[in-house]
Amino acid sequence: MLPAQLQDRLTQFPRLPLAQLPTPLEPLPRLTAVLGGPSLLIKRDDNIGPAFGGNKARKLAFLLAEALNQGRRKVITYGGLQSNHARMTAAACARLGLEAHLFFFEKRPSTLQGNLFLDALLGAKLHFIPFGSGGDASMTLETTNRLVRWVSAALVGPGAYFMPVGGHTVTGCLGYVDAAREIHEQAVALGLDLARVTVITAAGTGGTLAGLLAGFTLLGSPIRVLGIDVGKLWKAFPASLARLAGELCAALGEVHTFRPADIPLIEGTYVGPGYAVLTDASRTAVRLLARTEGILLDPVYTGKAMAGLMDGVGNGRFTPDDTVIFLHTGGFPGLWAFSGLETGD
């Protein structure tokens, strides 16, 4: 389908103007020179939307429009302590006059830092339930969502709009189907050889990745996408993402079947000891982008995704004939919850 047709089909879904779109696609000349491989570009989804922004603005634009259409007054979601999705939900709900309930399945920390501090400042109701943070790959994303939906509804009461972790629904991920269209059109306008272009994104709940994959598939675009897993969080993760990508295509009127093996995800390799735990490579990646281009990454998501990109240049996955677009998904408030990132030269 043509980009204009995809854009047209997306208009059947209500959307709030939370994100300033299109986001810029900028060259990274100094990083390209330092790494000495493919030509590198960055897609600036990092500061779109309220309260420091990030990729969740594209998902929340669809999700909160649905909540308002359904007449909901309360919104429930959950995530890790440094969840950017939780922080952006808090901010968007404040702007819309909705009550945000954020669930964290960990002990309340003695001081609220980074995103947690912002959640409190934005007036969200914070619920800390020390069941264990989960996300240890013992459960699928779907089972985890079902359990949390049940527990949170019991505490908040009936009638709230429930958003899965990371805004991971068909409605939310339409935002990244549209982002694929945006990237495709920008790449065409820049005259890039689309068959040599790869978009790299961090994969937490994988909705950004599934949305981009569905979008490029619907467009018949030769642009590839590659997700870098940041946490080994979910059981049967590629199977969940294959289902979601198929559902996204179906929602937009086309049947495409994805198998788990079709999901372009590097699972585990760049995670290190676990979700939200720094690795030497992610520290180096955060520092290198800061010092070559003056752009801040975050330690939990984009630092690990950039570590995957850098390794891909070093190991020959990407060659000088390729173009790699790094999708900056935001998250830098998380920087204030980690120490020691600035040292280590």
Ligand SMILES: Cc1ncc(COP(=O)(O)O)c(C=O)c1O
């Ligand atoms: C900054 C940042 N980058 C990337 C991601 C991953 O996005 P997704 O959950 O769609 O995989 C998230 C959230 O999970 C995030 O907060």
